[in-house]
Amino acid sequence: MVIIDTRSGRGGAGAGALGPEIWFRSGTERPGLFPGLARVLEAFFTRYRKFLPYVHAAMFVAFLVAIIVPLFLPLPPEDATPLNNFTVAVNFAFWGIWFPLVFLSVIFTGRSWCGVLCPMGAASEWANKVGLQRQIPRWIKWEGTPIVSFLIITILGQTVGVRDHPLGIAEVFGGTLLAAVTMGFIYGRKKRAWCRHACPIGLLLGVFSRLGAVQFAPKSKHPGGDAYAERGICPTMISIPRKEESRHCIECFRCVKPSSPGGLFLRLRAPGEEVAKIRDHNPNAAEVWFLFVGTGAALGGFLWLILPSYQTWRMALGTWAIDHNMFWVGEPGPWWLMSVHPEAREVFTWLDFTMIVGYMLGWAALLAAGLALATGLSSWIAGRLGGEGSFRARFVELGYQFAPVAMVSLLLGLGGKLFDTVVAAGAPAALVGDFKAALLAGATLWGLALGARILARQGVSFYSRMFALAPGLAGSIFIVFSWWPAVVGA
Ligand code: SF4
Ligand code: SF4
Secondary structure: OOEEEOOOOOOOHHHHOOOHHHHHHHOOOOOOEOHHHHHHHHHHHHHHHHHHHHHHHHHHHHHHHHHHHHHHOOOOOOOOOOOOOHHHHHHHHHHHHHHHHHHHHHHHHOOHHHHHHOHHHHHHHHHHHHOOOEOOOHHHHOOOHHHHHHHHHHHHHHHOOOOOOHHHHHHHHHHHHHHHHHHHHHEOOOOOHHHHHOOOOHHHHHHHHOOOOEEEEEOOOOOOOOEEEOOOOOOOOEOHHHOOOOOOOOOOOOOOOOOOOOOEEEEEOOOOHHHHOHHHOOOOHHHHHHHHHHHHHHHHHHHOOOOHHHHHHHHHHHHHHHHOOOHHHHOEOOOOOOOEEHHHOEEOEHHHHHHHHHHHHHHHHHHHHHHHHHHHHHHHHHHHOOOOOOHHHHHHHHHHHHHHHHHHHHHHHHOHHHHHHHHHOOOOHHHHHHHHHHHHHHHHHHHHHHHHHHHHHOOOOHHHHHHHHHHHHHHHHHHHHHOHHHHHOO
């Protein structure tokens, strides 16, 4: 078996020692919250797991219908609704239901979307069964691959108008499906190289699954910490007996056998537990940077539509280009790179394309710099006040404190269609706005509480934690206020 230790060099006595998960052999109570419920859920999914291919096939057909059929339908009239127009219904299904619910579900059920419903991951695995099954190359395994993939898809989604045009949806989602199938066809052996290494959504769901209430833990844990196993039952290359982190687990239930003393078992836990104890769950620097950069890019993708600064800078850049005889910036580009829909009164030029890309990358850099500064200050203060470990180790651990507020802000900003629909259905707009504000405030407090628990595990005393928490709180408030237009409207 090819096993590569993925730990970051940090160890500790508890990390590799046999944990309480050895419960099965000793006949003691299943660890975690609500053990009875966990047992029932585990029994249900392992019993009916054999039907998952039918679920995947149905999802695959529905997915193809959703991205292809609207291409052949006329533009929806102004007053069309999801109830009387298929194109509008598909758009609502993607942005009003799928996007917010997948994010919300992570808190309650981890990456259940990936293992149970996602047609792209399943298609990638099907292709893998009949494909070339080549060794997964190093460039795919590079930790930055899913970050690049996320940035490309998120930015392309904005420039081609994925939220408004059927062609944009077909290109972004169809292109992602094609990439997943192609990578599955070429690389890996009975694996999902795409899901582990390249999916733009997978890394996002992986980070937030660490907050989730569901964990798949070894019944009898082997020492050494998480490892990468290219052979074995797990489609995302997790070494089953050494599993500690949730992020790569797509909850396919293949390694779960209720009557066996080996494999994993379903454990329910308090949301946030893994982040609070991140030291024992393979914290990862690339994941933290993704959290910073990805949140900023998504923020830029929302703000360019509403902030006056975007139009001001667009005007300035356009004037500068014309002054320098670069008249081509006023020409539309190819349809696959930018939105060219004269029938919908939207035609992007190279100026628009450049501005959107620059604005999103600018916000990604700004937010990443701000959060890195806040996290670095927290880590430095923690070190001065008795926190153990290196500056880098503390930095990576403390970076996870922003996960709740990043998740809620993404939900509010990019899943805004759900809230718009609730208002359109008759709910008072002020009440919905208050609800959004309460969600952001709750996420900020949650992040603060997680930060305090991370610091406690670093050995920082109760009173000293207040000082180390202050920069983290400032970072969360920075995110909240950046997303504030999503709460109150532009
Ligand atoms: S990682 Fe991506 S492609 Fe794979 S199952 Fe999850 S969402 Fe689908
Ligand atoms: S650890 Fe188990 S449940 Fe998770 S993805 Fe691997 S095989 Fe599936």
